[in-house]
Amino acid sequence: MSTPNRVYIARLAGVAVFDPNGDQVGRVRDAVARLRQTQRPPEVVGLVAEMPMRRRIFLSINRITSIEADAVVLGSGTLNLRRFEKRPNELLVLQELLDRRVQLEGGQAGTVVDVAMECARGGEWSLTRVAVREQTGRLTRRGHLHQVEWDRVRGLSDIAANRGTANLLAVLEDMRPADLANALQDLPDARRNEVAAALDDVRLADVLSELPEHDQVEILAALDRERAADVLEEMDPDDAADLLNELPPPEQDVLLDLMEPDEANPVRQLLRYASGTAGSVMTSEPVILPPDATVAEALARIREEQLSPAVAAQVFVTRAPMTTPTGRYLGMVHFQRLLREPPADLLGGVVVNDIDPLRPTTPLPEITRRMATYDLVAMPVVDRNNRLVGAVTVDDVLDHSLPPDWRDRDAVPAPGATETTDAAGG
Template identity: 90%
Template sequence: MTSPTRIYLARLAGVAVFDPNGDLVGRVRDAVARLRLTQRPEIVGLVAEMPMRRRIFLSINRITSIDAEAVVLGTGTLNLRRFEKRPNELLVLQELLDRRVQLDPGGQAGAVVDVAMECSRGGEWALTRVAVREQTGRLTRRGHLHQVEWERVRGLTGIADARGTANLLAVLEDMRPADLANVLQDLPDARRNEVAAALDDERLADVLSELPEHDQVEILAALDRERAADVLEEMDPDDAADLLNELPPPEQDVLLDLMQPDEADPVRQLLKYSPGTAGSMMTSEPVIMPPDATVAEALARIREPQLSPAVAAQVFVARAPMTTPTGRYLGMVHFQRLLREPPADLLGGVVVNDIDPLQAATPLPEITRRMATYDLVAMPVIDQNSRLVGAVTVDDVLDHSLPRDWRDRDAMTAPTETPEGIDG
């Protein structure tokens, strides 16, 4: 194996894993250590996350090169069974980062910020050193950082006391919301709730939208109601409505009353529609502009970074007011058409209105058929007075077409093995 003799494991989080041909297999999410009575824990492998959020085990013996830049596997057969931790194993990053420990001698209290593994002359990797930051009791000053031998730290195994989340969050901060949601599903419930509560409102809102409904409900229930309402305000109205639909009506009313009225009103409107209809799955905040806006103004609007690709793919044109429900709906303009038109031209001159909008009661199968027929990524939804009330996007259709538990990792299935390189 070509590797440094000592590697701090937090630096491996997110590192790409490649097969012998240089193809990406996945990314490192953790290291697996086997606990031993009289010796330091032995590193037996890494946990890698593959596409489709599947986590697999990579035996340390299969790895030919490992460092903070890349992990390279040797030839053989890659086992794609979902990783499951055994009773005598330890997930190093998940279970040790932020753990409250004491240093010997003296019993100085601190929190684990990183753990190092080293390779012996015999080729065995083991946990050897721990980076521990002292607890000073002061919020404005960080304690001294110690890098000490594994044996000098008490409290690394057994049941952990209540702990912080700063170091684990530092490892996770660059993850996409969907990947972070995947990590949360692997944490014990109490730890998951601690990490979720430590995220800022906007980040937590994005992550909640990527979790199965039962996890969303449990995390929201672990927050105080004022914080829960703040997080709901940061979610897209359709996602907030989907989450609130999982709660009893009295709890829905409490949280909606705690939200700002201008944030709660669109959610209340969406909750009125029957499940499985355009009204229940649409976003009430598509890009809407008046017919006298210019192409240049429309292009500037869809460049706003907070817009999802599906929402930013087209501009809906309507009479004032520009918030839903709007004035009379006039049509839409796809961003490709905007790119082809002179910047000074008015939207009213390039609008397309030859496709009938959806009604709020249009069922999912009809929505899917029409979007596929016309190759659309979004369709307008109007009311009986031809006012735009929202838009159904392709991601909304996929979300409601897939099985209800599609985000739940426990429900996923996949092949157990695949050839990698040549047979070994």
């Protein structure tokens, strides 16, 4: 394999990183450049790679033996697993330069859409060229794309420069919500809030659910209240309730009043339950069907794309009404049982009710023991009248059993991390 002399860094985002044995280490998330005291372009000192458990590490440019369109390969040696931390004289290329508003030599305004690094004969990599799209002032027309030398662009060193979000979002768009949440934690607060606000409501709702609570609150507070209410409507009711629980009661009431009643009512119900109980961690929207529904109908429901794997793993069977709180709870059917039964059979004939459901007041340790005992991924929650009010899923239990800061990137240790001192930067 060979390394091209010029590499555009935005195209590297998400590319897999492999060690000399061919094992994947992580994925490229950014490049680190060191600012110089002279007018020379910044020196590229390495890449930032994201490993499992959302940990970002520094890869020295001297350790990289090959850069291809679909792979970055490292040479032999011990990998430094210390969490990456940017030094004062360093620049994160994608995070800090994409969408920056700059001026070309002729005075034409433009926006940075990519930055290239090049390798000199001595093996030193530098930021040498910038892809800049002209600003036309017309919504229906895209400006010309210029590829110019670094020193022919003004505004690259202005840290306080105004920036948009379109190009950074394009780099981040294919990430899973959990990975995007991790990427947002690496951004300065103001930049993080700009990028979050530029996401559509559904995407932002998914990402908020993966962020630490303090970041959720800060991002929500940066939105206008109407937009914040729209995002809360797109969240699962239990996630929305968890987030609202972090806000003062008056702010909770304002946002709930701005939400559509059908979306707000389940959240209001969840907010009434004491913390650490089944009522506080359950979802109020499990898959619910009547006993005269067919196996085929049940299979069609659990195929719905928006359902999480834990919620789609079983169907709860109740008397009408079919929304929580339902009519009398009859039992549940796991999807494996559904796959074994004739499609025309009725759920009332295959329902299982040999495990006592939870009560809203059941404490979390008891829920954990019972789910582990019976190898369940979800358990029903019923009120005193045996009406289904929700279901606790295994992801709910894990989320609330881990330390409160488990989503915070700074609090996540790298399993089996081996720290070394031979890496530069980071």
